Amino acid sequence: MHSSNSPDSSEETSMKYFGCAWYPEAWPRERWAEDIRLMKEAGINAVRMGEFNWGRFEPQEGKFEFSDYRHLLEKLHENGIAVLLCTPTAAPPKWMSSRYPEILKSDKTGQPVYDGNRRHCCPSSLKFREFSRRITEKMAETFRDSPAIFAWQLDNEIAAEAEHGFCFCDGCAKRFRTHLEMKYRTVENLNAAWNGAFWSGDFTSFDEIDPRNFKRVSWKAEYAQFMSSLYTELAYEQRDILRQVNPSWKITTNSWTSFLPDVAPDEIYPGLDFASCDTYLGNDSLEFSHSFWDYYRNIRGKRQAFTVGETGAWNPVTTQKDAYQVLRTWAWDAFAHGAENLFYFRWRQSLMGEESHPSILPWSGNPGEAYGIISRTIREIRAFSGQHPGLPPPESNVAILTDRLTGFITKYRDDYSYFHAVVRMNQALNETGVHADILPLSLITEHTLSAYKLVILPQIEHLPDAVCRFLHEYRRNGGKILAQCRLNRMDEFGKYRMESAPANLQKLFGLHIDESCNICKGVDFREFEYNERTLPENNRSLDVEFMGKQARLLSFMEKPIPDTCRILQEYTAGLYQGAPLFTEHDGAFYLAAPMNREGLALVMRHLLKQCGIPRFHVPPKCQRIQRGTILFYINNTADTAVFEDDGIELPPYECLRKEIRER
Ligand SMILES: [Zn+2]
Structure with missing residues (x-):
């Protein structure tokens, strides 16, 4: 035994x-x-x-x-x-x-x-x-x-x-070509998916494909995804041996x-x-x-x-x-x-x-x-x-969805950091005492979203058709949605779609988008330096008035054309001055640009109020988080932290636990 x-x-x-x-x-x-x-x-x-x-x-x-x-x-x-x-x-x-x-x-x-x-x-x-x-x-x-x-x-x-770096040996290249043949069947399909028509990039046979020479974003991303699967296979080989014994x-x-x-x-x-x-x-x-x-x-x-x-x-x-x-x-x-x-x-x-x-x-x-x-x-x-045995993990009525393909593509495209976009959104929630469940799209089923009052899609560039259907259904059942720019712009191969954005979701948000532009490549990455370092002077971003205060737009902006949506805020500066920046259509909100934390905090407070989710003031880097019947206040800083709404002053590097009856 x-x-x-x-x-x-x-x-x-x-x-x-x-x-x-x-x-x-x-x-x-x-x-x-x-x-x-x-x-x-x-x-x-x-x-x-x-x-x-x-x-x-x-x-x-x-x-x-x-x-x-x-x-x-x-x-x-x-x-x-x-x-x-x-x-x-x-x-x-x-x-x-x-x-x-x-x-x-x-x-x-x-x-x-x-x-x-x-x-x-x-x-x-x-x-x-x-x-x-x-x-x-x-x-x-x-x-x-x-x-x-x-x-x-x-x-x-x-x-x-x-x-x-990746392995680029002949063995890996050969396995990659076999993988591509299984996935695309014909080299014509592969050329169409990989935008071969540009820069004379068409292949005439799978044998010509050599990952060592990849220069293009989507090709590199395809190799990266293949490598992820190869290492998963290696790990599962070990897992199966252990399970058998x-x-x-x-x-x-x-x-x-x-x-x-x-x-x-x-x-x-x-x-x-x-x-x-x-x-x-x-x-x-x-x-x-x-x-x-x-x-x-x-x-x-x-x-x-x-x-x-x-x-x-x-x-x-x-x-x-x-x-x-x-x-x-x-x-x-x-x-x-x-x-x-x-x-x-x-x-x-x-x-x-x-x-x-x-x-x-x-x-x-x-x-x-x-x-x-x-x-x-x-x-x-x-x-x-x-x-306190059996404390459940923290629960949340807010979900942030993340996408693997967007992660792989943006890693090589290098015009903004997708990773920072997700963290910035969650940080804005944390500062109101709300913690999202961050969910990978690949594991979402038709039942997943119904557990949430608010679903957030930060700069998700690809959404499978099934997830679009789940979002429509979720909205019909009264759930609220916030999407932040670039929504569903890419197909499943990482190529921009030849249609107005957001594909499959224009009715949901009551708008469509054709025009967009970069503010400054990579600026959002530096905006989020964790030590709160100030931006170098040559970094450009766009300061706008937003919900009665000031906010800064980062890296990219879109120009939504309203169909049935209501405009909550227009761009007050820049190329798209006067065009919608923040809109709502029947509980589906759209934010047309990445924003700094001050701007996102305003968005979150507006949305949480609409959803009837209580908001608290939580100092930066501190946490107010509930696990079962225990409410934790955590001060991660060297200064006294004041949780105003709870009347709590917490000394540096302290953690206070409060038992609560109601959850
Ligand atoms: Zn190898």
Whole structure:
């Protein structure tokens, strides 16, 4: 009989596993017992291990060595610490690339991507795939009955383009051509979809297609989507082996990506048991992380608790007094957003330059201030969540829809950041105390939207026909919609449609759009610098009067022609002065340009009022978020935060919990 019961799985708590990433192989064996003792003393009840340890698991081809990890898992279990065990395929051993150089990724010039770092293997190399399956099988068989394992993580931060760029080897190119033939059937279909008529871009056979030479946006985006599927296939190969050996194991992977896809989260997570994302302090702004969490909570097509696979790396906040407090506030913030497991990165500071982020223990191994704060945080959150077991993830009556194709296309088109457009919209909601469910379009069904009072479509350039139908139906049933420019301008191949925008939705919004123009390429990206840096002077944007105040338009604007819609605000400056900027037709609102946060805040307040959704004043970077019967107030700043409507003054880096009767 298999057992995946970890030491704490019977405990009733909302935060289940709380710990860190541990790389014991990099320290002497004699230290391990002391590390486990210190972890236990800190209240740590889980570690994430093994993701870079292939070299020690298989020191020579076909010779496997798991005795250290067997010993460690036993000791951890004895001390009440569960393990998120990882397949180690992110860092294949040296002997593999020496003996089988064909496993290495190939760059655009045909040069191999050398080893010594990580993620250097080609996803379509049959030899690499064989090794990947074998190490997974060996680990699964070895740890089949280990009671220490609470879940598996596949690989580490699976990525196709990040780290070394895509693989462009002959094998990948060949698989890509086969994929294109299956998808388009004929080269004529492909030419039509890829706009081959321009710049003499027609292919005469699939054999001519070589992703190394791609210069065009949609071609690159097609290769990126293919690569996403290839890595998903590789991950699922490992998943299937694990499930076969022990069907009760829960399986995830830790994604570093966001709505800007590399391996698309909405492609890989629906086939896994739970979602796990890495959010780094400082690398990401707070606003990004809040939005990631709102996304990962919904990434499997239903609202669900998620895991923060890595958090930490707090170098960038050390200019702030009490920066260590961020480690505590941050964990409360993730918990309030629905995290049920959280792993700090990392237990002890790396011995050389790589990944040498400040860690729970410094190089010396002696506990210091970070250890103290993290111990306190772990005890505090686990005690609280033990008193409030079964807290559901935060609920919302507002949905923000996101689209994978728009993400891939805009990543290469580079005229604005789609990712920032989504975050900016959610941030405007957060500042009124509202948190959206951020939903991937690919998982929406006819029943999804009816759970919401307001559905927001920020710069979604492609909508499948089915989703257009769902939106019409949703509106007929009384739901409200806000769309922000560029709506459904592209076909399913990423090509602009030869018709007025928004395709299939003109009646819904009571308008049509033919003309549009750039204000300034990329300006919206810089507008959203997370440290609130001011714009460089040469960045152009357009200041307008908006709803009685001032707002700034970013990157792009459209000129809607009203059919049946009501004009709520005209452009007060620029090329389209006098034309509609913000309109409504029977509960369907259209905003014709991206806007800064001040402008979006005005839009949100107007809309939330229309929807009867209560609005609160929440200071920037702070959070007011409800999970079940608990209302969390979180101050992520070094200043006192005033939540005016609630009469609450919160000291720097504090989290206040309030039990409420009515929900
Ligand atoms: Zn390849």
